[in-house]
Amino acid sequence: MRVRLGSIVEALGGELLGDAERAIEGIAPLDAATPAHLSFLSNPKYQQQLLASQAACVIVGPAAREAAQARGDCIVAADPYLYFARVTQWWKRQLGQDQGPAVHPSAVVDPGAVVHPHARIGPLCVVERGASIGAGTVLKARVNVGENCVIGERCILHPGVVIGADGFGFAPQQGEWVKIEQLGAVRIGNDVEIGANTCIDRGALADTIIEDGVKLDNLIQIAHNVRIGKHTAMAGCVGVAGSASIGAYCTVGGGAGIVGHLTIADHVHISSFSLVTRSILKPGHYTGVFPIDDNASWEKNAATLKQLHTLRERIKALEKKT
Amino acid sequence: MRVRLGSIVEALGGELLGDAERAIEGIAPLDAATPAHLSFLSNPKYQQQLLASQAACVIVGPAAREAAQARGDCIVAADPYLYFARVTQWWKRQLGQDQGPAVHPSAVVDPGAVVHPHARIGPLCVVERGASIGAGTVLKARVNVGENCVIGERCILHPGVVIGADGFGFAPQQGEWVKIEQLGAVRIGNDVEIGANTCIDRGALADTIIEDGVKLDNLIQIAHNVRIGKHTAMAGCVGVAGSASIGAYCTVGGGAGIVGHLTIADHVHISSFSLVTRSILKPGHYTGVFPIDDNASWEKNAATLKQLHTLRERIKALEKKT
Amino acid sequence: MRVRLGSIVEALGGELLGDAERAIEGIAPLDAATPAHLSFLSNPKYQQQLLASQAACVIVGPAAREAAQARGDCIVAADPYLYFARVTQWWKRQLGQDQGPAVHPSAVVDPGAVVHPHARIGPLCVVERGASIGAGTVLKARVNVGENCVIGERCILHPGVVIGADGFGFAPQQGEWVKIEQLGAVRIGNDVEIGANTCIDRGALADTIIEDGVKLDNLIQIAHNVRIGKHTAMAGCVGVAGSASIGAYCTVGGGAGIVGHLTIADHVHISSFSLVTRSILKPGHYTGVFPIDDNASWEKNAATLKQLHTLRERIKALEKKT
Numbered sequence: 001m002r003v004r005l006g007s008i009v010e011a012l013g014g015e016l017l018g019d020a021e022r023a024i025e026g027i028a029p030l031d032a033a034t035p036a037h038l039s040f041l042s043n044p045k046y047q048q049q050l051l052a053s054q055a056a057c058v059i060v061g062p063a064a065r066e067a068a069q070a071r072g073d074c075i076v077a078a079d080p081y082l083y084f085a086r087v088t089q090w091w092k093r094q095l096g097q098d099q100g101p102a103v104h105p106s107a108v109v110d111p112g113a114v115v116h117p118h119a120r121i122g123p124l125c126v127v128e129r130g131a132s133i134g135a136g137t138v139l140k141a142r143v144n145v146g147e148n149c150v151i152g153e154r155c156i157l158h159p160g161v162v163i164g165a166d167g168f169g170f171a172p173q174q175g176e177w178v179k180i181e182q183l184g185a186v187r188i189g190n191d192v193e194i195g196a197n198t199c200i201d202r203g204a205l206a207d208t209i210i211e212d213g214v215k216l217d218n219l220i221q222i223a224h225n226v227r228i229g230k231h232t233a234m235a236g237c238v239g240v241a242g243s244a245s246i247g248a249y250c251t252v253g254g255g256a257g258i259v260g261h262l263t264i265a266d267h268v269h270i271s272s273f274s275l276v277t278r279s280i281l282k283p284g285h286y287t288g289v290f291p292i293d294d295n296a297s298w299e300k301n302a303a304t305l306k307q308l309h310t311l312r313e314r315i316k317a318l319e320k321k322t
Numbered sequence: 323m324r325v326r327l328g329s330i331v332e333a334l335g336g337e338l339l340g341d342a343e344r345a346i347e348g349i350a351p352l353d354a355a356t357p358a359h360l361s362f363l364s365n366p367k368y369q370q371q372l373l374a375s376q377a378a379c380v381i382v383g384p385a386a387r388e389a390a391q392a393r394g395d396c397i398v399a400a401d402p403y404l405y406f407a408r409v410t411q412w413w414k415r416q417l418g419q420d421q422g423p424a425v426h427p428s429a430v431v432d433p434g435a436v437v438h439p440h441a442r443i444g445p446l447c448v449v450e451r452g453a454s455i456g457a458g459t460v461l462k463a464r465v466n467v468g469e470n471c472v473i474g475e476r477c478i479l480h481p482g483v484v485i486g487a488d489g490f491g492f493a494p495q496q497g498e499w500v501k502i503e504q505l506g507a508v509r510i511g512n513d514v515e516i517g518a519n520t521c522i523d524r525g526a527l528a529d530t531i532i533e534d535g536v537k538l539d540n541l542i543q544i545a546h547n548v549r550i551g552k553h554t555a556m557a558g559c560v561g562v563a564g565s566a567s568i569g570a571y572c573t574v575g576g577g578a579g580i581v582g583h584l585t586i587a588d589h590v591h592i593s594s595f596s597l598v599t600r601s602i603l604k605p606g607h608y609t610g611v612f613p614i615d616d617n618a619s620w621e622k623n624a625a626t627l628k629q630l631h632t633l634r635e636r637i638k639a640l641e642k643k644t
Numbered sequence: 645m646r647v648r649l650g651s652i653v654e655a656l657g658g659e660l661l662g663d664a665e666r667a668i669e670g671i672a673p674l675d676a677a678t679p680a681h682l683s684f685l686s687n688p689k690y691q692q693q694l695l696a697s698q699a700a701c702v703i704v705g706p707a708a709r710e711a712a713q714a715r716g717d718c719i720v721a722a723d724p725y726l727y728f729a730r731v732t733q734w735w736k737r738q739l740g741q742d743q744g745p746a747v748h749p750s751a752v753v754d755p756g757a758v759v760h761p762h763a764r765i766g767p768l769c770v771v772e773r774g775a776s777i778g779a780g781t782v783l784k785a786r787v788n789v790g791e792n793c794v795i796g797e798r799c800i801l802h803p804g805v806v807i808g809a810d811g812f813g814f815a816p817q818q819g820e821w822v823k824i825e826q827l828g829a830v831r832i833g834n835d836v837e838i839g840a841n842t843c844i845d846r847g848a849l850a851d852t853i854i855e856d857g858v859k860l861d862n863l864i865q866i867a868h869n870v871r872i873g874k875h876t877a878m879a880g881c882v883g884v885a886g887s888a889s890i891g892a893y894c895t896v897g898g899g900a901g902i903v904g905h906l907t908i909a910d911h912v913h914i915s916s917f918s919l920v921t922r923s924i925l926k927p928g929h930y931t932g933v934f935p936i937d938d939n940a941s942w943e944k945n946a947a948t949l950k951q952l953h954t955l956r957e958r959i960k961a962l963e964k965k966t
Binding site for chain 2 (some may be wrong): 108171237255322
């Protein structure tokens with residue numbers, strides 16, 4: 001595909017300083033761009049890369065206008081990273097993908113499910129009885145939407161996603177486990193994206209709730225009766241245990257965990273690999289990760305860690321003596 | 323659905339103190355229940371919620387009999403949480419789901435597999451040659467059961483489960499990896515439940531064994547030649563490495579890991595996110611998690627942690643001096 | 645199946661000390677082997693097990709030749725574990741599996757995909773437009789290969805694998821997320837094996853790259869634009885964040901994580917459950933795991949850990965005083 005720089009600015013706005021007729025064939029980071037690429041500078045600390053870049057044209061913010069123009073063609077936009085995102089969307093539309101039928105013939109859609117005529121159900125998906133799929137929502141290949149689960153509008157569910165499997169609920173009886181049937185469902189808002197092989201379990205009694213604009217990466221586990229507030233994003237391999245209530249505008253780093261039955265406020269940011277074991281009621285950034293080290297150093301420190309409480313007592317004793 | 327309180331007690335026992343003709347339309351926790359709901363009090367510390375609950379009727383233990391009766395209708399049962407579990411099962415039966423054909427026409431079942439006539443194979447499942455599926459077992463949609471793997475009776479396998487993929491076995495040869503064909507299978511007992519997208523690998527030579535009554539949540543990885551003893555339960559995202567032998571009646575918290583070739587006794591409980599790096603031969607509760615903190619505090623403590631061994635030496639030196 | 649010892653040595657080399665006509669019916673570890681089994685001694689520390697083993701024949705290295713011969717039949721090979729791997733491959737070939745059609749009729753293969761005539765596409769796989777599958781590659785059941793993704797020769801992709809789902813890329817806009825379309829693909833070399841339900845995302849602009857001979861276990865997440873060098877192996881449940889560049893000949897233990905946009909040199913070994921938070925430019929073995937302990941001890945040490953920085957200050961103060 002070859003497109004004129006002018007056609008991008010006509011579609012997306014921004015100020016083009018340079019030749020509207022110049023053609024680009026792709027988008028690339030500054031350091032990989034060739035004279036056939038459009039690139040972007042979103043972080044001022046990469047300004048050196050800007051000057052060295054071979055790109056045909058670079059999207060920049062107002063502050064980099066002069067430096068960019070001195071290098072060559074540029075598009076000035078208020079938020080260059082956001083502009084770049086819009087360009088990727090525009091680019092994909094130009095590719096003009098033939099997306100095939102609205103419901104792929106290999107999908108298994110129960111006659112008692114409601115699929116909006118503007119939704120797309122990919123190959124080998126399963127949509128069970130009573131489920132509902134909103135307008136503009138896309139189920140890629142091999143997605144499961146269980147009984148009575150509701151997916152809003154303009155959502156994207158990637159391959160292998162399982163919505164509405166039973167929550168993990170059992171009552172103990174003399175060391176054995178008696179199943180608690182999971183009578184709730186899953187309700188997902190609008191503009192939610194869910195990554196490959198991620199699972200969201202149905203509620204035990206009430207529903208599991210994913211609010212508008214939530215973004216979940218791959219291989220995430222959301223247990224029954226969790227609530228995730230709007231526009232919260234979670235990176236891959238996160239696990240959220242049952243009945244946790246997570247606020248809006250949070251971010252959760254990859255591999256982090258959230259224990260059940262606790263509350264996380266809005267605007268909380270959890271580092272990768274950290275386990276949230278108590279409610280977090282104040283916005284902020286929280287971490288709990290053992291720092292990596294060369295193995296020999298780690299072994300010494302980890303062994304000492306097991307005596308940490310004792311060390312503290314020894315310090316106390318020393319303090320009394322001196 | 324509307325059901326008479328009397329019909330529940332007739333089916334499940336327990337003592338109804340109240341109006342057998344009162345109708346309920348659902349089950350809900352104490353704080354969410356309306357006058358159309360049945361609820362339950364399983365933990366005495368929620369007795370305040372009992373008194374405030376709007377529920378039509380509450381399942382309680384003998385100790386809460388009087389408090390509950392003062393509030394309104396109740397069902398007295400020896401173990402109210404277990405009774406609640408039985409109610410969910412009864413409720414689901416009343417919903418009278420039409421479950422469709424025993425083997426969904428979209429499933430791919432090898433003619434050399436043995437599927438009990440009272441098993442159910444959901445849409446888009448794959449059952450390979452020599453596999454065997456016991457009576458009453460349900461494979462939900464998109465489940466894989468590999469060659470020669472055996473699933474017992476009354477098991478539930480949720481969507482995306484993969485039983486019998488190859489174990490991860492390679493012999494090194496000059497830095498490269500030579501595949502060790504995995505010639506064993508997986509044998510799963512009766513009454514086992516396996517969560518969405520969980521994987522259980524086939525053994526290298528002997529079989530991977532999951533004993534009766536084991537409950538596995540979603541996105542769990544069970545490597546080749548692992549053995550899990552009866553009635554052990556594991557929460558989501560757990561990983562168990564090859565040839566680990568885990569006892570009966572254990573629980574493993576979400577995101578925990580178990581290193582290969584070790585032994586865990588019966589009645590061992592592992593906290594979420596903890597890595598078991600050595601055999602545990604004594605029943606008990608074991609933990610290894612870095613405590614979460616606000617990021618600034620964590621950074622200071624984590625930096626110091628790398629000098630922990632040195633700090634210990636400095637304490638020793640101080641002790642000698644004083 | 646019964647095979648003559650002689651037929652193994654004829655196929656794979658090695659020196660048989662014993663009866664070429666002796667028949668074996670399987671392969672087993674030393675301690676489980678019966679007189680119908682072939683076994684192997686790869687680690688000299690198990691020499692006691694060698695002497696006690698009931699095996700019909702044991703594969704040993706040159707150093708154990710005499711001990712093994714004193715016990716009974718043996719095959720002497722330069723690298724007995726590698727020889728064992730070759731025997732498992734030979735054994736599987738003897739089982740003479742009927743593998744069915746090259747492309748299973750239930751698979752959904754886009755007419756614009758290129759599948760080599762010597763590749764095998766299992767049941768319920770999805771191969772999208774522009775994807776390419778090399779000679780000798782096997783997609784087991786329910787594998788996804790997304791648009792324009794390239795899989796090399798002799799690869800094995802286990803059930804549930806998702807290649808080429810969208811990477812997790814969004815630009816923030818007033819607290820909401822604007823999708824960055826993922827315009828790259830995934831390129832996978834030759835002789836790569838990918839475990840069940842593992843996901844490898846397509847690149848944002850450039851491609852995600854998996855080099856020759858890489859082995860990935862189950863439930864691994866590889867984010868967009870990651871590069872994994874040749875012959876690197878990762879155990880189950882590992883997560884690698886976007887644009888991480890991992891060297892060749894590395895190993896990554898189960899449940900470990902690698903943060904995005906960093907570089908790991910060749911020959912680096914990461915312990916299970918460790919999070920790599922910075923580039924590692926020197927070969928070696930690296931670890932960061934909180935040591936497991938009985939819960940009561942852990943609680944005391946974890947509580948003290950939150951004061952670790954303060955303890956260090958107290959030690960400093962003591963040192964000044966004495």
